[in-house]
Amino acid sequence: MKAMVLKKIWSFKENKNPLELVNLPDPLPEEKEILVKVSACGVCHTELDEIEGRTPPPRFPVVPGHEVVGRVEKTGSKANKFKIGERVGIAWIYSACGRCEFCLKGNENLCSNFRATGRDANGGYAQYTVVLEDFAYKIPDLFSDSQAAPLLCAGAIGYRSLRLTGIKDSKNLGLTGFGASAHLVLKMVKHKYPNSKVFVFARSEKERDFAKELGAVWAGETEEESPEKLDCVIDTTPAWKPIVEALKNLKSGGRLVINAIRKEEVSKEYLLKLDYSAHLWLEKEIKSVANVTRRDVSEFLNLAAKIPIKPEIQEFTLEEANKALLELKERKIRGAKVLRIGD
Ligand SMILES: [Zn+2]
Ligand SMILES: [Zn+2]
Numbered sequence: 001m002k003a004m005v006l007k008k009i010w011s012f013k014e015n016k017n018p019l020e021l022v023n024l025p026d027p028l029p030e031e032k033e034i035l036v037k038v039s040a041c042g043v044c045h046t047e048l049d050e051i052e053g054r055t056p057p058p059r060f061p062v063v064p065g066h067e068v069v070g071r072v073e074k075t076g077s078k079a080n081k082f083k084i085g086e087r088v089g090i091a092w093i094y095s096a097c098g099r100c101e102f103c104l105k106g107n108e109n110l111c112s113n114f115r116a117t118g119r120d121a122n123g124g125y126a127q128y129t130v131v132l133e134d135f136a137y138k139i140p141d142l143f144s145d146s147q148a149a150p151l152l153c154a155g156a157i158g159y160r161s162l163r164l165t166g167i168k169d170s171k172n173l174g175l176t177g178f179g180a181s182a183h184l185v186l187k188m189v190k191h192k193y194p195n196s197k198v199f200v201f202a203r204s205e206k207e208r209d210f211a212k213e214l215g216a217v218w219a220g221e222t223e224e225e226s227p228e229k230l231d232c233v234i235d236t237t238p239a240w241k242p243i244v245e246a247l248k249n250l251k252s253g254g255r256l257v258i259n260a261i262r263k264e265e266v267s268k269e270y271l272l273k274l275d276y277s278a279h280l281w282l283e284k285e286i287k288s289v290a291n292v293t294r295r296d297v298s299e300f301l302n303l304a305a306k307i308p309i310k311p312e313i314q315e316f317t318l319e320e321a322n323k324a325l326l327e328l329k330e331r332k333i334r335g336a337k338v339l340r341i342g343d
Pocket of ligand 1: 092
């Protein structure tokens, strides 16, 4: 099969084409696994973190990609949840131990044996991939393959982030950074919390216009003061400045949820601007969001079908994966980038 693989850690400064197109043997499903013929795979900011070594894959070469949509090609001898030809999705959670205190309480995202698709196991930047049947999801018919892909990560993690903010209807939500995940969060809020106002902070004017098109009541620069204080903010940026600036806009007792697997080192000195009385005092909280559970993914897919949320997408071929990643790196973003993978 054709696959785009990562053979070592790279910085985009030294190599603008970190993934290589190779031919790999088709994978075979183990007993409880399914073989999936991939048709679409979303391109996520986390791939940049893997490539640049902020969350490095434990083994190379690895096939990245954790927003995978395809059809069941073959089932393992003990796999019986899906039929051949059935459309399935695979998300960031590739597996978890199922036995630890976190797994037993439904917090499998915190399992110390959490394995991520496309980092700890081969993912969807390829024509085929395998996964345990219990970690694959049925995709609602409403979505095309490319539309479904970004729902599996950006959407599911956005759903989890929104849940962790503790938002209630009519409360003000801030979104700092306006990429794939944030734009889906905005659509969710419009449906679930129709009386809540959403304020968006983004560096690029394009992103701010896009946010207003989608129903944000206000959009400004990262460091601007929002016209109203915010009950909660979700940060989806790789930088530190938005954290300090978001804390400034929080109401007393407000909560900032950081939806980022890793932060980049650049701009870290901005943290020195953190002023206890302006940014943290009055019981402001900071919480990070880590990974996703299967429950997040399935609940979000159902919600997305009900609303319905159809993500804005931009398609690339498998061979154009490096181009898509570079654009993401350079924040040329309008909706979610998806690789279309054919024969
Ligand atoms: Zn992702
Ligand atoms: Zn566990």
